[in-house]
Amino acid sequence: MFKQQPGTRQLLEWLCRTPSTTTYRINLLSSSISDFTAKLQQTLSTKYQNIPKVFHINGIPEVICIPKVDGVSTSPLKDLKEIMVDSSCGAAILRGAHIFAPGVLSMQSGTKLGEKVNVFVDLEGKCKKGTNTFYESEQKVFVGIGEVKMQRYQLYGENVANHGIAIEMDSNISGVPSIGDLSSNDALLQNFPSIVCVRVLDPQPGEIVLDMCAAPGNKTTHIVELMRDNGTVIALDKTENKADLIRRKLKANNFKSLKVFAFDSTKLLNDNNEGSEVDTPPFGPCSFDRILLDAPCSAIGNRPLLSSNITPKMLKSYPKVQKKLLRNAVGLLKINGVLVYSTCSVTEEENEGMVQWVLEQFPEMKLVEAMPYFGGPGIGECGLAEDQRQFVQRFGPTEYNRHSSVDSIGFFISKFVKIS
Structure with a gap:
């Protein structure tokens, strides 16, 4: 699959890590770099004390880049309940996304709106949709901490929501800002x-x-x-x-x-x-x-x-x-x-x-x-x-x-x- 030459192992390890830079492309026909930068800085300031400083790329004036956030927790917090997501959802979380309803595999009973939870990824695919019990495995990986926006009854069973944010992420272990997707007609996450x-x-x-x-x-x-x-x-x-x-x-x-x-x-x-x-x-x-x-x-x-x-x-x-x-x-x-x-x-x-x-x-x-x-x-x-x-x-x-x-x-x- 990969040509065996010096650097192959480095490449494979790199593929497993999250890109540290988030980029937005501004539609310069309808907006400006300064306008979207101001919107972006305002969003970042509501979530982080140490606001990452956005930067630009010479030669591509429509691009705004956001670096990683410093000082994020890489371990689950004690006494918080758990939720489990699949690997594709986990990858999106590490890129700064929130968790939408279809991505929540399991949530512990009694989890309340507004409650903080530890978020884990099921890399083995063993977690059954809707379960409230959790297994221990080296393939169960902590990815971040979020706030509950939907409860179990809204996620599982008949006639449930299949859209909307279920967990709004506060932070993730990659350090990529957890601000979701700010895409609009004026700018696009790309x-x-x-x-x-x-x-x-x-x-x-x-x-x-x-x-x-x-x-x-x-x-x-x-x-x-x-x-x-x-x-x-x-x-x-x-x-x-x-x-x-x-x-x-x-x-x-x-x-x-x-x-x-x-x-x-x-x-x-x-x-x-x-x-x-x-x-x-x-x-x-x-x-x-x-x-x-x-x-x-x-x-x-x-x-x-x-x-x-x-x-x-x-x-x-x-x-x-x-x-x-x-x-x-x-x-x-x-x-x-x-x-x-x-x-x-x-x-x-x-x-x-x-x-x-x-x-x-x-x-x-x-x-x-x-x-x-x-x-x-x-x-x-x-x-x-x-x-x-x-x-x-x-x-x-x-x-x-x-x-x-x-x-x-x-x-x-x-x-x-x-x-x-």
């Missing part, structure tokens, strides 16, 4: 490499741009914002449910340049449509100025990785889909057009392996520098020349990145130009 990815694409006003696998639409909205809602942006995802996620963002922001379709991007290229208007999929060859392919992947990069049920068979399936998508992307791209290929995975097969495959299969595609640079070079001895390794971006352990002040998820970005 992983830093995902923001860099769209900056690498560098969409320009008036262009025709395709986001091939767009749900939930966070990168799509960034594309529209950088184009100042001037041009045409086509956003696709395979299912109606996922396409609807993007449509809701479209409606909320009242974007004029964005069109959303539920369509399988592995079937997107129609050789008979050459020269036709970009109205509805499938599309003809050479239809787009820029294409973002943030491909379906194993997601082995989404930290903290508390548990995983991915199998070797599943890992092998992703490159097959990625190749189909890339083949369509190359055909859809105009000459001198830009293709950005990215994943939130750290496996060589899904990243450097895909870059090498494109260069071998499509001589018309040239690998270029994925500017602006914030990650690190590609893996060595993977088929890419040394200069090609320097062109791509890998986000990994902090000391591996070019911008060491931002600690985020594992991610990969590459950029191609179609030269003929």
